[in-house]
Amino acid sequence: MDQKNLRDWEAKCTQEEPPKCKARCPLHVDGREFCRLMAAGQIDKAWAVLCKTMPFPSVSARICDGDCQNDCLREQVGGGINLAALERFAAENAKRSPMIRALPPKGKNVAVFGAHLSGLSAAWDLGKKGFTVIVFCEDKLQGFESLPADRVSNKIIEKELAQLGKMNVSFAEHGKPDPQTIMAANESFDAVFVDPLAYNSTQLGISEVDLGTLQTSIDFLFASPDVGDKPPIELIALGRKGALSIERKLQNASLTAGRDREAPFETKLFTNISKTETIPPVAVPDEGYSPEQALEEASRCLLCECMECVNNCAYLEEFKSYPKAYARQIYNNASIVMGTRMANTMINSCMLCGLCEKVCPENFAMQDIVLEARQDLVEKGHMPPSAHEFAFRDMDFADSSPCALVKHQPGTTQSNQAFFPGCQLSASDPGAIERTYAHLCSVLDGGTGLLLRCCGAPADWAGQKEMFGRKMESLKRDWESLGRPQIIAACPSCIESLRKGLPEVDVISLWTVLSSELGQLKQHPEMALLSLQDPCSARNNHELMNDVRLLLSGLDITFEEPELSGTHTECCGFGGLLANANESLADKVARRRAEKLDYDGVTYCAMCRDMLSKAGKRCQHILDIIFPDGSKDPAGRLAPGYSARRENRVRLKETLLRKTWNEQPESRSDYESIAVKFTEEARKMMEERRILLSDVQKTLHAVQDSKQVLENTENGHNLVQFRPVTVTYWVEYEMKENNYLVHRVWSHRMRVLG
Amino acid sequence: MGTLKVLDEDFSSWKCATCGKALHPSPVELEYLDSRFNVELPSCPDCGFVLIPEDLALGKMAEVERMLEDK
Numbered sequence: 066m067d068q069k070n071l072r073d074w075e076a077k078c079t080q081e082e083p084p085k086c087k088a089r090c091p092l093h094v095d096g097r098e099f100c101r102l103m104a105a106g107q108i109d110k111a112w113a114v115l116c117k118t119m120p121f122p123s124v125s126a127r128i129c130d131g132d133c134q135n136d137c138l139r140e141q142v143g144g145g146i147n148l149a150a151l152e153r154f155a156a157e158n159a160k161r162s163p164m165i166r167a168l169p170p171k172g173k174n175v176a177v178f179g180a181h182l183s184g185l186s187a188a189w190d191l192g193k194k195g196f197t198v199i200v201f202c203e204d205k206l207q208g209f210e211s212l213p214a215d216r217v218s219n220k221i222i223e224k225e226l227a228q229l230g231k232m233n234v235s236f237a238e239h240g241k242p243d244p245q246t247i248m249a250a251n252e253s254f255d256a257v258f259v260d261p262l263a264y265n266s267t268q269l270g271i272s273e274v275d276l277g278t279l280q281t282s283i284d285f286l287f288a289s290p291d292v293g294d295k296p297p298i299e300l301i302a303l304g305r306k307g308a309l310s311i312e313r314k315l316q317n318a319s320l321t322a323g324r325d326r327e328a329p330f331e332t333k334l335f336t337n338i339s340k341t342e343t344i345p346p347v348a349v350p351d352e353g354y355s356p357e358q359a360l361e362e363a364s365r366c367l368l369c370e371c372m373e374c375v376n377n378c379a380y381l382e383e384f385k386s387y388p389k390a391y392a393r394q395i396y397n398n399a400s401i402v403m404g405t406r407m408a409n410t411m412i413n414s415c416m417l418c419g420l421c422e423k424v425c426p427e428n429f430a431m432q433d434i435v436l437e438a439r440q441d442l443v444e445k446g447h448m449p450p451s452a453h454e455f456a457f458r459d460m461d462f463a464d465s466s467p468c469a470l471v472k473h474q475p476g477t478t479q480s481n482q483a484f485f486p487g488c489q490l491s492a493s494d495p496g497a498i499e500r501t502y503a504h505l506c507s508v509l510d511g512g513t514g515l516l517l518r519c520c521g522a523p524a525d526w527a528g529q530k531e532m533f534g535r536k537m538e539s540l541k542r543d544w545e546s547l548g549r550p551q552i553i554a555a556c557p558s559c560i561e562s563l564r565k566g567l568p569e570v571d572v573i574s575l576w577t578v579l580s581s582e583l584g585q586l587k588q589h590p591e592m593a594l595l596s597l598q599d600p601c602s603a604r605n606n607h608e609l610m611n612d613v614r615l616l617l618s619g620l621d622i623t624f625e626e627p628e629l630s631g632t633h634t635e636c637c638g639f640g641g642l643l644a645n646a647n648e649s650l651a652d653k654v655a656r657r658r659a660e661k662l663d664y665d666g667v668t669y670c671a672m673c674r675d676m677l678s679k680a681g682k683r684c685q686h687i688l689d690i691i692f693p694d695g696s697k698d699p700a701g702r703l704a705p706g707y708s709a710r711r712e713n714r715v716r717l718k719e720t721l722l723r724k725t726w727n728e729q730p731e732s733r734s735d736y737e738s739i740a741v742k743f744t745e746e747a748r749k750m751m752e753e754r755r756i757l758l759s760d761v762q763k764t765l766h767a768v769q770d771s772k773q774v775l776e777n778t779e780n781g782h783n784l785v786q787f788r789p790v791t792v793t794y795w796v797e798y799e800m801k802e803n804n805y806l807v808h809r810v811w812s813h814r815m816r817v818l819g
Numbered sequence: 820m821g822t823l824k825v826l827d828e829d830f831s832s833w834k835c836a837t838c839g840k841a842l843h844p845s846p847v848e849l850e851y852l853d854s855r856f857n858v859e860l861p862s863c864p865d866c867g868f869v870l871i872p873e874d875l876a877l878g879k880m881a882e883v884e885r886m887l888e889d890k
């Protein structure tokens with residue numbers, strides 16, 4: 066990601082956009098922060114929010130008309146927040162006002178003519194910034210005279226005028242200044258501001274004023290056309306505009322740059338109110354809100370923010386921020402040589418599921434940023450080896466000769482189509498593959514080949530472009546060796562991966578084939594209502610999702626769509642190799658998803674089924690229904706552990722070779738003949754620590770040659786170690802009747818040099 | 820670089836079955852991702868076989884591995 070990309074991504078996320086109240090307010094008061102503090106009963110702090118933004122806040126807060134109320138998002142669910150009444154309450158009830166400190170004098174003099182609200186606020190802003198200001202007027206109270214006396218007492222006015230006096234501002238009350246004096250003033254002052262209620266530009270004989278800056282044709286003189294009967298807050302905003310122009314002019318800065326959001330504007334902030342309860346406003350009594358009423362009204366504030374993606378994604382939530390900030394973190398992570406742990410784990414924990422893009426009003430695609438960041442880490446050699454290595458070993462194993470198979474249908478020499486079940490279905494439920502393949506062979510013409518191997522998705526997800534390329538090349542060779550058949554894939558991730566890596570292959574889903582051959586399927590027993598789990602890799606494959614629904618309906622299976630379904634489905638926690646990089650988060654995700662399914666789940670992805678099952682959710686694969694294996698409770702079938710998944714793949718190939726092709730499978734490796742038993746504890750340890758039965762067998766096998774064994778003189782246990790490649794395995798066991806009984810296993814990556 | 824002492828536990832119940840000797844703490848060099856450390860670990864005085872105990876492998880050692888991986 067370069068800086069330009071970063072800016073583009075940042076601009077897409079609306080989370081840092083202001084809420085509607087702030088955008089609509091002529092002074093851009095932060096109504097959200099104000100309400101948050103008010104609702105928490107922190108009146109002084111809420112008051113400080115107003116003091117930060119408003120000139121002479123004790124007056125401004127009492128005279129605001131609450132222009133924002135109609136724009137407030139609450140308006141659509143009960144009625145806009147009455148910020149004006151709340152501001153008045155804060156002004157009346159705050160016990161302490163923050164110290165307002167002006168900058169020391171800069172040595173620049175500004176003349177302000179007229180002491181109405183615009184002139185006074187220009188003086189306030191300029192004085193605060195260190196300009197020396199003289200306000201020429203008839204009477205310094207004139208600006209406040211028109212204000213309702215029941216709201217703004219003289220005492221309050223005097224207090225604010227006294228504050229002005231402490232901020233480089235003085236008054237010259239010599240009667241109404243005449244236009245000639247004003248026009249000549251920029252000779253003795255560095256700049257001049259004319260309050261439009263004293264003289265508007267027409268009265269001064271100035272023909273043209275720039276409305277965005279109040280700049281006139283006379284250098285260093287700022288004035289405004291007639292203001293009609295603008296409400297007080299807008300008069301204040303006008304003075305503020307003049308002050309900002311004068312400040313820029315005196316600093317030789319651009320008068321116009323970055324001011325497009327000075328007037329009330331449309332914010333881009335998106336806030337989902339579809340689930341917000343309607344609450345009517347708290348009526349304001351004549352004497353104003355009581356503390357309880359103020360708190361109640363402030364509590365109606367929705368504290369508008371987007372967070373739409375964060376609320377829908379456990380990963381985005383986990384790292385406690387939102388995509389705009391993540392984009393920055395990822396950019397920083399890439400640009401410094403020493404990354405921070407947070408960013409690498411963060412980058413590797415996204416499921417690449419694409420839900421964020423669907424729920425975001427601006428289609429922010431976090432998965433695109435994250436995948437690019439992974440590719441970048443891989444390319445620069447900064448990808449942590451432990452993040453994905455286990456998945457790569459699994460993928461390579463699925464593609465190795467004990468598991469992989471490329472064959473024409475028995476008795477044929479060509480394949481019109483080939484079944485591609487995917488390595489995770491082979492690992493999860495090999496029997497379902499045998500039954501499905503037999504069915505396909507019986508109903509399809511032209512020969513149906515079989516392709517057992519991995520689709521390469523793990524390499525793609527891990528950002529390993531080169532590895533993915535290599536996988537695709539070897540897959541292509543297999544496909545060509547079958548005569549370039551159409552591929553019937555059972556797994557939605559395989560479909561995605563194949564279409565991405567080998568666009569020349571015609572890939573269709575098993576579910577499309579089965580739904581078009583409905584008549585060929587057997588009746589299944591009647592079933593209770595199920596919840597459909599769409600895998601996230603099907604999200605953009607509308608044809609697939611549709612065919613699955615047709616298939617289920619055609620089989621008279623009743624199902625409901627969970628809260629997030631179809632194009633808005635949630636990942637089960639397997640996507641993007643999350644479980645490899647951040648297992649605890651993967652568990653959390655799976656549990657969260659399981660909770661959204663009200664009934665037993667039904668899905669068409671082996672990983673969704675196994676992840677949900679591991680999370681304690683009853684769930685079946687559609688193949689469990691279409692081609693049942695006769696077991697009583699397929700939804701309750703436990704997900705096989707890592708070692709069993711490997712064994713399932715090996716056994717699938719052996720069984721198919723023997724039963725379907727009448728061939729003798731190759732003999733197994735020596736180490737596999739080592740008979741090992743495990744204590745219950747050791748079994749759990751292996752699963753948690755991702756140590757496979759084969760790792761243990763290899764370790765015990767290697768020691769038969771090296772003979773390097775430690776012995777515990779207290780309990781008689783033996784301890785051995787082996788380092789096949791990048792990981793050292795330790796196995797603590799006991800010999801029982803010439804068999805190994807394993808008590809403990811552990812591993813580490815660090816190498817002992819000696 | 821000095822030798823770090825990372826273990827307080829007593830490993831004297833372990834002996835090297837090959838050499839028949841009890842393990843003794845001795846300095847050992849460890850390496851991961853181009854970083855090296857000198858650590859005191861129980862080893863066989865004869866053949867030099869080094870024991871990496873479970874707690875060390877899953878505790879401090881894993882922590883250091885994680886830290887180094889983020890470079």
Ligand code: SF4
Nearest residue numbers: 078079371374425429
């Ligand atoms: S959905 Fe997420 S990415 Fe999109 S604007 Fe909202 S917070 Fe930003």
Ligand code: SF4
Nearest residue numbers: 086097137366367369
């Ligand atoms: S609900 Fe609150 S934050 Fe949102 S626009 Fe209204 S006052 Fe502002």
Ligand code: SF4
Nearest residue numbers: 378416418419421431
């Ligand atoms: S791709 Fe999925 S996991 Fe990643 S941020 Fe988006 S919704 Fe979350």
Ligand SMILES: [Zn+2]
Nearest residue numbers: 835838863866
């Ligand atoms: Zn020894």
